[in-house]
Amino acid sequence: MFDVDVVVVGGGLAGLSAARKLVAAGKTAIVLEARDRVAGRNMGGFLSNGVPVEMGGQWVGPTQDAVLGLIEELGLETFHSFDQGEALTMFDGNLVRYSDRTFGLPPESAVEVGRLWDQLEDLASTVAIGEPWETKGAHDLDRQTLDSWLVSHTEDSLARRFFRILVPALFSAESPELSLLHFLFYVKSGTSLDSLMNTTGGAQERRVVGGTHLISERMAEALGNAVRLNSVVRTIHQNGTGVVVEYEGGSVTAQHVIVAIPQTLAGRIRYSPPLPALRDGLTQQMPAGAVIKFHIGYDTPFWREDGLNGSVWSFDDAFNVVLDNSPNDGSCGVLVGFLEGSHARTASLMGAEERRGLVIEALVKYFGEKAADPFDIVEQDWTAEEFTRGCYGGRLGAGAWTQYGKALAAPVDRIHWAGAETSSIWNGYMDGAIRSGLRAADEILHTTLN
Amino acid sequence: MFDVDVVVVGGGLAGLSAARKLVAAGKTAIVLEARDRVAGRNMGGFLSNGVPVEMGGQWVGPTQDAVLGLIEELGLETFHSFDQGEALTMFDGNLVRYSDRTFGLPPESAVEVGRLWDQLEDLASTVAIGEPWETKGAHDLDRQTLDSWLVSHTEDSLARRFFRILVPALFSAESPELSLLHFLFYVKSGTSLDSLMNTTGGAQERRVVGGTHLISERMAEALGNAVRLNSVVRTIHQNGTGVVVEYEGGSVTAQHVIVAIPQTLAGRIRYSPPLPALRDGLTQQMPAGAVIKFHIGYDTPFWREDGLNGSVWSFDDAFNVVLDNSPNDGSCGVLVGFLEGSHARTASLMGAEERRGLVIEALVKYFGEKAADPFDIVEQDWTAEEFTRGCYGGRLGAGAWTQYGKALAAPVDRIHWAGAETSSIWNGYMDGAIRSGLRAADEILHTTLN
Structure with a gap:
């Protein structure tokens, strides 16, 4: 009746992990990838x-553990990043060597950075990781940008500047562009700020x-001709029995679809019937x-x-x-x-x-x-890149988590959402992408919609 | 060689005003409207x-003046909104009648609202209206949300709550969801906060x-079969000589295209070649x-x-x-x-x-x-509404104007942008929509790209 059980949109870690799990469970799947290669934000x-x-x-x-386990399963190997020796910090024309937690800053600013760091770690520990909008004081944490929090919590200009570099280093976005709640969620999602920032540990x-793209390539090889490159998905129809996924060049029918691409791209697909307003509102503002x-x-x-x-x-x-x-x-x-x-x-x-x-x-x-x-x-x-449109990942600005967060990963009937940004563990990372794909596959394996 | 000189995407006030001006100047145009009606956010x-x-x-x-002039040209009439008598304010269970500038608030809060109001008017008057990113202190104004500004500028909780109602009344969005710079730009664009908020004056x-939709309907009638309803535009190709606009059901070739739909919808069209990153980044975050x-x-x-x-x-x-x-x-x-x-x-x-x-x-x-x-x-x-996806209009959150603002109305070769959000005068209003359409038509009438 259907071409396959599940169509997966996007051949990155999330989509391929989902397809791999579904196929292992006896389902049939097709992965539609817009590019002429798999691996998405790995290349x-x-x-x-x-x-x-x-x-x-x-x-x-x-x-x-998700990505480390997968690497091992696929017969790939890892090695330790080089981090022996002193690091450098440059500020106001000074080049400073250091190997401690001062980041090479003058003592006063180093202490201030440490104080803010600890405050942020403490706040992050309070986040309700699966449902950030349920965090105690969520509205106040979501009302302010990380930058406003910094401005109201320190007068030390070097300390402010430090965090105004740290934020782009993690998000490729500036500190006013995300809410304090988003920052805290992300920190907790990756265990702690220490965990996000460190090399060793x-x-x-x-x-x-050989490179991280090999993880996707090995998964794609095993999936064989279930992976279709150069297939730009434009429209997803669903009704009470199944879905039709139209791409440039053809269409595929299935019982379910997993959309495993960044939210800002997922919002460019046309959905019939149209998506609920809350989901659409989310994709309008997760740049x-x-x-x-x-x-x-x-x-x-x-x-x-x-x-x-x-x-x-x-x-x-x-x-x-x-x-x-x-x-x-x-x-x-x-x-x-x-x-x-x-x-x-x-x-x-x-x-x-x-x-x-x-x-x-x-x-x-x-x-x-x-x-x-x-x-x-x-x-x-x-x-x-037309089929990425930015890295490292999508983020939510002030006010968005508490108003739109519920729509981030919630299926819309037969449409399931995956991708690194939908994971509550290691959100935005390869590990989170894989977890999201496995979770979306699980949704389908345990669905009551058949 | 081409089907028409110009394709216009979107049959709202902006698109129809553009087509009307182009046709009056001797050009041929086709307006592709996704819905089964014209007028967009007027209905x-x-x-x-x-x-x-x-x-x-x-x-x-x-x-x-743009909309008032057009209403007159089209033989339509206006009448004065009713505003004789006292207004009501309700707070903490109190229902208060008033007819002055107190908004029915207790004296202390009324004074505080007045002080903040005046400060915002003063700040708004400094905005470089055509290029908000060039405003003196633009980065500091753009770093903060309007809500953070309120929190740091008043301790009066009623005054804060007042502005936290005023903002949704103007933007249908909450005070953390827009930058202070966006608010100030919008205020100046509509002359002043008094001007935005008042009925008389x-x-x-x-x-x-009969309704504002008649403005669009009369323009559409005059354009006759140049207006094509039920035409959902999906892809815009351009090269050195012209454009091909593909919609569900057909395609049209032209020398230029005007995209006269909200930014969040404009970003859902596929462009070939892909749009510059700055423009794409803008449409990712103008919800x-x-x-x-x-x-x-x-x-x-x-x-x-x-x-x-x-x-x-x-x-x-x-x-x-x-x-x-x-x-x-x-x-x-x-x-x-x-x-x-x-x-x-x-x-x-x-x-x-x-x-x-x-x-x-x-x-x-x-x-x-x-x-x-x-x-x-x-x-x-x-x-x-699939083909609006929110009102009153698009807004920019913290950090967006200074980083992406330049891409809001700047043509991308043969692609021109219109719509109420692209106007520097009466941004977000019917008047701004019409001005934007006229401006886009002017760009084409005076282009050197032929």
């Missing part, structure tokens, strides 16, 4: 010397040998952040010889978050860095040469003249 | 006694005989407000006999903004009122009977038992 790339680099999401870490601890990611390749990881771990945090520069991303065998040196939030928006209007000049100029400030001559630079602007 | 309705009522935008006022001064509009019909405007003008402002109730909307001849009594912002979202989940019960209960509190027995109630939920 493989290479430096000119053949060393693979991750153009999108790249790190995994402890407590991310945190979200940046490990990398996947993605803006980020341009760079890998800069050098003959050697020369900063290590200076006792540096390659990590930089700059208050002065647009290219202000840098980490060592060299291959595990140290056969060459690679720095990875980001233009995030407003810096990405400004830089996306530049030409590629100008943008690269900006990157190199910053690296020379941080690491000296040796940084001036990389053998290659590669970049990826995620806002320019 | 005619009737009470059961045959009296016409406006289901969408309804008022016009001084300085709205302000934006609610006059109504159109519409939520409003359910009610007309309640009585045999007579009985409140007038009590010396009341029918205007209510309630701090206690969901149905909290009410006005006299009786026909000009007073042949029956009509109250118009709104569920706005979070109240609309909550009420949209109720059944129609429950929602009407809530409305009547509030009206009986305001006007007594006579309000309990209307001969008819009609309602319109604009968030449920």
Whole structure:
């Protein structure tokens, strides 16, 4: 009667995990992917010397059991990100080395950052993680932006600036662009602010040998011709018995559909009958952040010889978050860095040469003249990608969680929602994406709508 | 070579005004309208006694020269909204009559409201209206939500609550959902807060005989078969010489296209090549407000006999903004009122009977038992409309104007943007919609891209 049991829209980690689980349970599925590749916000790339680099999401870490388990199941391996040595902070023209929790800040500001950090951790611990709108004091937490909270909680301008860099480093968005509640939810979702920010013991601890896109590619290989590339879904019809999913070039019928793409893209599909207003209102205002990611390749990881771990945090520069991303065998040196939030928006209007000049100029400030001559630079602007339209993920601004949050993951009859932003555990991360796909598959395996 | 010179997407005031101007200048145009009617957020309705009522935008006022001029050109007439007598304010169970600038508030709170009002007017006067991001101190004005500004500028809880009603009354959105800069821009765009809020001398001064939808209908009649209803535009292609606009059922080629629909809908069209990231980022986060509009019909405007003008402002109730909307001849009594912002979202989940019960209960509190027995109630939920998805209009939250504002009205080669939200004069109003259509038509008439 139907072509398949379930259609999955989107061949990223969420969609492929869902399809894999459904097929394992004996269901038939088709994954419709708009691009000519799977893996969504994971993408493989290479430096000119053949060393693979991750153009999108790249790190995994402890407590991310869904992604760690899947990596193992698929026969992939991880290795520890390099973080031995001192980190650098740059502010007001000062370049400071540090290896403690001061972030290289003057004592007074370091103490203030620590105080705010602890307050945010304490507040985050109160969030009702599955239902943030039910958090005690949710309306007050949701009324204010993270930036307003900062302004009303510290007079220390360096401490404010610190968090105004930390926020784009996590969200690729600026501190006024998310509610305090969203920030707290996200922190708790990833265990703690420590957990989100750390390399060893945190979200940046490990990398996947060959690149994270291999996780999706291995899942897609096993699904075989159930995965259809170059299939841009435009319309989803549903009625009492099933769904018809129309893409450019054809259509598929099924009992259920899982929409496993970012909310801001899910809102561009036409639904018949139209979605409930609350769901539509949500997709009207869950924008993605803006980020341009760079890998800069050098003959050697020369900063290590200076006792540096390659990590930089700059208050002065647009290219202000840098980490060592060299291959595990140290056969060459690679720095990875980001233009995030407003810096990405400004830089996306530049030409590629100008943008690269900006990157190199910053690296020379941080690491000296040796940084001036990389053998290659590669970049990826995620806002320019029609089928992503921003990274790292979608966020909710002031007032949105308490008014629209209920619609984020709730099925609309035969339409189920997946994607990293719908997960309450490791929201916005690869781990959360996989969990969301498994949860959506579970909804269908246990549905009463047949 | 092309089917027409210009395709216009959307048959509301903006699109029809644009097409009308282009045709008058000797161009050929086709207007593609998704619905089976023109007029967009204007829509005619009737009470059961045959009296016409406006289901969408309804008022016009001084300085709205574009709409007033068009009304006259089209042979339509206006009449003065009824506002003779005392208004009511309800707070903490008190029902207060007033006819001055106190809004019925206790003296201390009335003074505080006046102080904040004046501060907001002063701040609004500083906005660079055509380029709000160039306003002096734009980043600080844009960093904060209107709500955060209120919290940091007054301790008076009644004054805060007053503005937390005023904001939904203007935007159908809550005070945390827009930046201070957006509020100030909007105020200046409509001249002043006085101008936005007043009946006589302000934006609610006059109504159109027969209903505002007649403006669009008359324009559409004159355009004849250039207006195509039931044409849902899905894809816009452009290249160096022209555009192809694909709708469900066909396609049209032209030299230029004007997209004259709300931003949140414009973002759902697929563009080839994809739009620049800045424009796409804007449409990801310019959501519409939520409003359910009610007309309640009585045999007579009985409140007038009590010396009341029918205007209510309630701090206690969901149905909290009410006005006299009786026909000009007073042949029956009509109250118009709104569920706005979070109240609309909550009420949209109720059944129609429950929602009407809530409305009547509030009206009986305001006007007594006579309000309990209307001969008819009609309602319109604009968030449920697939081809509007919210009213009164789109807004920008904290951080958006300064980062994305430039993309609001800037053409993307052969694609031009119109709609009430793109106007710097009377943004969000019928007048602004018409101005935006004329401006987009002008862009094409003076383009160098031929």
